[in-house]
Amino acid sequence: MSTADSFAAVFGSRPNGPTRPVEHTAAELVAAVRAGTLSPAEIWAEYAALAADDDLNAYLWRAETDPGADPAAPLAGVPVAVKDLFCTEGVPSAAASRILEGYLPPYTATVVQRLLDAGAPMLAKTNMDEFAMGSSNENSAFGPVANPWDRTRVPGGSSGGSAAAVAAGLAPWAIGTDTGGSIRQPAALCGIVGLKPTYGTVSRYGMIAFASSLDQAGPLTRDVTDAALALRHMVGRDVCDSTSTGHPEEIALPTAERLDGLRFGVPPELTGDGVEPGVRAVFEATLARIEELGGTVTEVSLPHSGHAISAYYVLAPAEASANLARFDGVRYGRRADGDGDLLSLYEQTREEGFGPEVKRRIMLGTYALSSGYYDAYYGRAQRVRTKIAEDFKAAFEQVDAIVTPTSPTVAFALGERTADPLAMYLSDVLTVPMSLAGIPAISIPGGLAGGLPVGIQLAGPAFAENRVLDVAHALEQAIDFRAEAAAHG
Amino acid sequence: MAETAYEPVIGLEIHVQLKTRTKMFCGCALSFGEEPNTRTCPVCLGLPGTLPVVNAQAVQFGLEIGLALGCELAPRSIFHRKNYFYPDLPKGYQVSQYDIPLARDGRLGEVRIHRVHLEEDAAKLVHAGASGRIHSAEASDVDFNRGGTPLVEIVSEPDLRDAASAAEWLRLLRATLRRLGVSDVNMEEGSLRCDANVSLRPAGSDTLGVKTELKNMNSFRFIERGIDAEIARQEAILRAGGRIEQETLHYDVRSGAISSLRSKEEAHDYRYLPEPDLVPVVPTAEMVERARAAIPELPADRAARFTDQLGLAEGQARLLAFRTEVGDFFEAALAAGDGAVAAPALANWTCNELLAALGEGADPAESKVTPAALAALVRMVAAKEVSSSAGKEVLAKLVADGGEPAAIVAEAGLGRADEGELAAIVERAMADQADAVAKVRAGNEKAIGAIIGAIMRETKGRADGGEVQRLIRERL
């Protein structure tokens, strides 16, 4: 089956319901295994074949053999694609960077192990922007990923491979990481669901660090139910991660079908001029749907969110500049031949091993932390962060959820923004504020604009995943993106 | 014209390896000479994706040190990343503490403590060149066993004014930390490391001069010599009209030369940022109480008690307080003596005779001499039941075989000669040494030595020297 076919299986019409494994959501696969109509082996065989036919460059590594999952396990052997940013024992984990090409970790990331223990074996490692730095997957050392909706366009980033794989039916679901929007934005551009949980609820142990105070792992799935199912088996306190809080509630599978009595806030700062007309149209239609479902929509200000990108592009690169200092050619990864002295070893290794965007961010971060500049940049950015978090807290006293478009545009063309780093950074303008505040946010497909998916972002207060998932589920049912996509052909 | 007098201003920066079981941020057991790279894990190797988790015992030891040094404990302290590149630093940054350390503003003896904080130790770089000497080696091997060992850094205020006091204060600090039981504080092994900050200023001025940092001195003697050498070096420059460069220096113990380790251009910009992978340390009342309760009587307090309450001389009080095991033995002996033994006399015997008999560095508790036995011996000497020289013989026997002084004295016949017996011996000796007697009568005092010597030989040292002299002079 070609990628085009599996993509059609995901978004096409199924007049008689799903038949082949690829037509099922992950939850439907679990149910089928429980009912005895499918076995883990059949599921694995189908997806192994699909993965082998990946022509989107979504995968950097694929599992060779069926791991033989237990059908009685909670996730019944439904395989998951794992972003290359996660360390997986004995399996190449390069964060899509030359500097880690061929690196084989001696341990597995906690969240990957949790999913494995729950019965979701690893199908493949997905392509991504190098060290999670990017919004288009064009910063990978191993080539860009194509968007299955239009192969001349980007899938978004940094979890571009994960998003493309799920959208194209190359995996039932995937996990990615989100620092400033890297799960939500590619989910939006690929017409699937992507969730960034509350900071601290999912362990970061084993996630190659980009920006420690912002990175969070999360699911990319076909629907909200799958996102909830995956998250259920990802959250939890981890003794190996000092910033891990776990989740105070059990993550429930959503059931809501209406939004009666719920208040939705629309921040004018995030829904203004920067959003292109096609996206705006889908967003407005979504607001109307919210009201049809019984919700109320009001304007709620997030006064400092206009400064979020500025603060983010100080904080994240600063933390990254420290996190990436360990890539020095001494203990693992690439080492340059160099001139024989230590300084050359460091400078040449890092020059050759890192791509241009990574170097740019390391430079930015190093500068922001350097002597004399800390207060003006890092110190101020931390204060802006406080204000942004306060804005959300105040907003959530008036509304139950905040709704925005996920991305200001639909998927842009490959190469369109690569010469303009700042334009690329502004892709994240709608997702970064939630990252800075550490609150949960999900992107669901809201409709098409010019035949390309438009994502809708819903955010809630910290630890309100269940509420966010329920609201997203109700809205998703009403939107019925699948019908629109199938009709579009 | 009179020369300007310069006053040295010295501060010390001390790193102490803590005696925890595991490393600061991971569960690797601490290494004591194991094969290289056998005490490592993904965390202390700085592998991608790993995260630190703070050792609870290291925090407790840190709190104990802070309290023992009279510091204010921070109600909330955080960790920072100190960024620089070096092969012994696997993450490319050291997790340490910066502007909100564990403890501040204390005092030990005459020197104020600026701060006390927690951090992790670097790994070890072993030079692998053919000759093995630092500057001719081409390659180095990195051994990460030591990397991640918990360290406490103690920074003093620049209250010291000369090298000898600096070394002396460092000895007090070492004795204090040893008494606390938080570290082996062994300079040769590297569990105690000391750098000195040295500057000069015109005597009477209260501004500070440019300071240099003197590193890598691994014994008290070297620290003292190194500081003296640096003071001399700076003084020579200032007298010649030059200016002191702020730099990091190395003192070569063999040649006495001071060389630069890092020039100004290579001065580090550490780009500190709060460690996002760790959360604040907020000492609870329980943690503070536990730390306080763990602090025994510290050397400075013990020495003061010895001088103030027991009337000991300062030098002996210091020795007994600084060497815990000797002080413990002394106090046990004093208690065993139950009021029958004077503390100063017991202190004399402990500090002088006992330590000499046992050998330097010996722990009296591990010898065959019991505290009660020493106390009994000192009582007998004070009561003149045995002469002090006979007492030394008794001590030698106690060291060799243990036992009770009274029994040893009786068995060896070392009891002090009684007055009548002694008078007879004195008269016999004076009769035998008539020439010497005549010389003494004529004014030659030294000649009395021959008479005393003969008497001591005959009494086998059981006679008290002072008593013998008195008896001789009565009969001159």
Place this chain on the structure above:
Amino acid sequence: MIDRDQVLHVARLARLRLTDAEVEAMTGELSTILDHIEKIGELDLDDVAPTSHVVALENVLRADEPRPSLPRDVALSQAPDSDGVGFRVPSPGA
């Protein structure tokens, strides 16, 4: 607003041996980005506490109990240069 000398200085701090072309490009790109970031200079943040920790956790501490270390061959398995005992690098002083 960041000049070539600053770029070279920062590149040295970050241990990146940038080519001349990269230095030139970087100078322009970073200046553009920093111009945008300067926006945060507009805000009045004097009474605002910095967020240095995102989670409201304190005293996350680990019991002082040893855990198994890696076997040496595993620790060295990814080393670019090793003699089986240590990680080999050019000497710092050389």
